[in-house]
Amino acid sequence: MSASHSAILLISCPDQKGLVSAVTRFIFEQGGNILQLDQHVDAEASAFFMRVEWDLAGFVLEREAIGTAFDLTIARRFGMAWSLHFSDDVPRMALFVSKQSHCLYDILGRVQSGEWKVQIPLMISNHDTLRPVAESFGIPFHVFKITPDNKAEQEAAQIALLKQHKVDLVVLARYMQIVTGALISEFHNRVINIHHSFLPAFAGAKPYHAAYARGVKLIGATSHYVTEELDAGPIIAQDVLAVNHRDSVADLVRKGQDVEKLVLAEAVWSHLNNRVLVYNNKTVVF
Amino acid sequence: MSASHSAILLISCPDQKGLVSAVTRFIFEQGGNILQLDQHVDAEASAFFMRVEWDLAGFVLEREAIGTAFDLTIARRFGMAWSLHFSDDVPRMALFVSKQSHCLYDILGRVQSGEWKVQIPLMISNHDTLRPVAESFGIPFHVFKITPDNKAEQEAAQIALLKQHKVDLVVLARYMQIVTGALISEFHNRVINIHHSFLPAFAGAKPYHAAYARGVKLIGATSHYVTEELDAGPIIAQDVLAVNHRDSVADLVRKGQDVEKLVLAEAVWSHLNNRVLVYNNKTVVF
Amino acid sequence: MSASHSAILLISCPDQKGLVSAVTRFIFEQGGNILQLDQHVDAEASAFFMRVEWDLAGFVLEREAIGTAFDLTIARRFGMAWSLHFSDDVPRMALFVSKQSHCLYDILGRVQSGEWKVQIPLMISNHDTLRPVAESFGIPFHVFKITPDNKAEQEAAQIALLKQHKVDLVVLARYMQIVTGALISEFHNRVINIHHSFLPAFAGAKPYHAAYARGVKLIGATSHYVTEELDAGPIIAQDVLAVNHRDSVADLVRKGQDVEKLVLAEAVWSHLNNRVLVYNNKTVVF
C-alpha cells in the first residue's frame, strides 16, 4: 500500500556490510517514515537488492534534491546502481497489439476504472483490426504494416513516435511481431511481452499447438522483458491452469487467454509500481 | 466412487456411431447398473475412448465370462482394444528408489493407512540408503548396484525378480537411474516415473538448477509413463508451485519435493483405479 | 468441443438400470454420432444426471421433432426431467451492474471478440455510472433507481423489460442490490450472481473487510444461481487467490476483482454451454 505521496528507491550493488543501515539512516535523518522495505541478497552472486518506500510527509529534502543527496552521500560510497521514483508519478505506456483483444480489454478496463494510474498516449498495431476498440476508449491508434522489407524502417518510425509521446513503458499485448534490437535497446528493460506458454517450454510460434501435441496437463503464460533472444528475456510473472484430454487446440487458446491477460497484468502492475529489478537475465520482484 | 464389487472396462477404437449404445446395452442386458461412464472422442484423430464401471451386484454373467462375452459380441464388431478390471483386485506394485525418501514415505503412508489398496511385494534400489525405511514397513529391499558395465545384466535380474513377484506396476519414486528398453517393453505403459520439472521444460538432469538459472517463477513436477526416449513419455499428471527470487536451488529442491510426491501419487492413483488410457504418446485420464 | 450444429440433452431422474443404454440407443437409431457424454449418479440421493451432445449431421429426426420423440419414447418411461438445446442457439443475456466495471469489461470483451456466442439486448443498473461503457459497446442501458419504497415496483418494471427482450439469462455482474422473489421465480436457475468471497465464508455485505479482520491467507469468489436466501444458492464456480499480511482491504478489493471476473465468466460459460444441472441446492457441472 502506498501513501498518496511517497518516494521509492530501487538499489542494487555488491553485497557488503552496512547497506540497509546506511540507506535507512539517510531516510530517517531527513525525517522520512518508511512504509515498506524489501531487500534481497543473492549469496551466490554476492549481490544486494533493495526497494524502500517512504512517506514524503515531513521529509525535509525537496524531491529534486533527493537523488543528488543520496548519490553523493550513500550510493557512491557503496557502488550502488539506483533509481528514484515517486508514487504520484503517472507513467506513460504504449500498447502494441495485433488482432486479439483479450489482453487489450483487460488493460483498458483496469485503466478506465482507475485501478491503474497510467497514461496511454497511443496504441500501435500491424493491423487495423482493433482500431474500433482504441477509438471507443479515445486512444490514438497507429498502424505500421510490417513486411520483411520495411521492418527496420517501420520500427524506426515507431521509436520516433514513442519518443515523441515520451513513452516510459512499451507493453506488447499479444503483438505478433518480433521487435528488434533498436527498439529493445531504446527501451531497455521497459518492453514487456506476454508469451502464451510456460517458458522455457514451447518458446516460439504456436505454443498451444505444441502443448496439445505433447499432451501436457497444464498450460501457462509468461510475461517477460524483451531481449534480443526470442522468448528468453527476464521473466517477471508466470502462471498456469489445468487442462485435460478433452481440450482441443481451440479450447487451449480460449482458456489460455485468461492466464495470458492476468499474467501480463501482474507483470505490468509490478513494473508500474517500481517493484522489479533485473540482473543476470532474471528478475527480483519485490 | 466405487461400489465394493464393480467391473471396469477400458475401451479404445476408431470413432463410429453406436459405440456407447452398444456397450451400455451389453451391460444393461446382463443386469448391470452403471456407476460411472466417461467417454472421449478425439475428433482430430477420429479416435474413441471409454471407461465404464458398473456394479456387479445383480450382474448375470460370471466374472470369468465377461471378457469373452464382450469380445465376441461387441469388441470385435467395432474393432475395439479393451481391458477388463475389477475394483476388488489388489494390484502388485514395485517401488524403485535411490537416496531421497519424500516420495517413498508419501506412498508408504498411503498404503499403510489403507488409502490405497495395493500390495508392495518389493523395493529395488541402487543404494542401501533407504533400506531402514523399507524394513520398518516390512518390505523386502533389493539392492542392484548399477555400473555402465553391468547395467544390462542387472536390469535383466531386476526384470526376473519383478516377474517372479508377479508385479503389475513399477513406480520410479525418484530412482535416479535411467531404465532401459528391456524393462520398459516388459512393462509397457506400466512404469511410472516422477520427473522434477514441468516437462517439457528442463528435461534431463538437474532441473532445479536449470530452473534457478532461467529465473522461472513456478517450479513443477511431471509424472509420466516411461518410454525409450528420456523424459518424453505420455504425461499422466503435472503440477506447479510458485517460487521467487528468494529461493536458492536448495529451496527449490525442498519445495519441489512436495509437488513431486503429490503429482506422483495422483498419477499412481489414476493408474491403480484404471483411469488412464494411452494413445499418440498422450494420456486420457478419466 | 462442439460441432457447428449439435443437439444437447440435459436429463435428470431417479437412478435405475438401463438409462444410458436407452438414451444412447435413441440417438444411435436416429443416426446421431455422440460427441460428448457425461453422466453422474449421486448414490446417496439415488439420482441420475446426464448430458449428451451429438452431431446433427446425418441425424434423421428434424429438430422440432426431437423433444417430442424423446419424451414419448424415453423420458416418460423413466420419469426423466429433461431439456433440449442446440449449439447454434444464441442465448439472450441481460447484465445487471452498479458502479464497478471489472466484471462488465471482462464479459463485454469476451462477447465482442467472439469468444462467447451470446446476445446482450440490454443492461440494467441502479446508477448511471457505467452508461458510457454500455454506450461504447452499443448496448441499451436502463437505470432503475431503487429505494426501499419503490423496490417491488421497479423490479416489476425490470421483469417486464426482460420479458419484452426475451431474455434467457440474467447475470448480476457486481449488481449491489438484492433481487427479490419475483425476479428469481420468473428466471428460476437463470439468474447468476458473483459474490466476492469464498462462500459460505463471509456471506453478506463487505466480505473483504471481514476477510481482512479474520486474517485469512486466501480470498475467493463464488458464482451461484440466485435463490431467495441471500448468498445461499447453488454454487456453480469458485476460486481463490493467496493474500498475506501486506494486503490492506484496498489490496484485497483490487486483487479480488480478478478472481471475481474469472469465476463469474466460468459460471456463465458453463450455463451458456448447457453444462449445469441443479438439484438439492447444488450443481452438477459437466
Place this chain on the structure above:
Amino acid sequence: MSASHSAILLISCPDQKGLVSAVTRFIFEQGGNILQLDQHVDAEASAFFMRVEWDLAGFVLEREAIGTAFDLTIARRFGMAWSLHFSDDVPRMALFVSKQSHCLYDILGRVQSGEWKVQIPLMISNHDTLRPVAESFGIPFHVFKITPDNKAEQEAAQIALLKQHKVDLVVLARYMQIVTGALISEFHNRVINIHHSFLPAFAGAKPYHAAYARGVKLIGATSHYVTEELDAGPIIAQDVLAVNHRDSVADLVRKGQDVEKLVLAEAVWSHLNNRVLVYNNKTVVF
C-alpha cells in the same frame, strides 16, 4: 536461505520513524552482515513488525550478550517486544495425534530425511492406534484416554510431561480432542492445529460433510495457533483444492488429506524458522 550460524530478531512495536535504521545500525556496528530483512507496517493499527537475520560470522557480540545489548540500547527506547533466535537451535516439538496418520507420516518423513531440523521427544494420543508408527520411528508414545470426567486431570498430566521434555512447540496433527485453556496458556502461540476446512467456513466438527452438503467447488485446510475459541485462532497457512459433483464425502476426506498435510507442514515450517508474529488474532508470516 540461512547461513549455518545466524541470529534472528523478531520485533513488534508502535510504528515510528527510525526503527529500521536503529536496528540495522545496531547490527552493522557489531559487525553483522544482514542475510534477510522483512518489515511490515500495519497503517491501520499503527503497528510495526520486523524480522531480521544476520550472519554471526564476524559479529563482535557474544551470543549471550546480544539480547541484553539490544534491549538496553534499542528495544526500550522504542517500546519494542522482541525475541531472539539462532538458526542452529534445534527446537523440541511434541506431536498430538488420534487415529489418522497422513499428517503424522508427512511430518516424520520430513524430520527423518533431514528436511526439518527438529527434535521430537514424544508423541501424545488419546488412542493406541498409531503407536506402531511412533515405535517404527523410535519416538516415545504416550496414551492419555480422555473422558469428560478426567479431561482436566489428563491435560494437567500432559502439560507436566511436555514441560519435563522441555517442549517448545506442540503440533496437533489431526488430534481430535479440543485442548483447553491450561495447555493453551502454558504454550501461548506455540500450539499449532490443522483444521480440515477453509476457515472461517465449516468450523467445528465434520467439515467435509458440511462442505458436501453445501456443494462447494473447493475444499480447504487451515493451520492456526490454538486459542480458547474453537477454530478461531490466528491463521498461519491455508490452501484449497478443486472438487466437483463426482466427489462423495469419502472422496473429500481422501483428497483433503493432501491439503491438510501440506498446509500443516507449511505452518510448522514457518514457526520453526521464526517467521511468524501474532497480533490482533492475525499473523504476519515473513
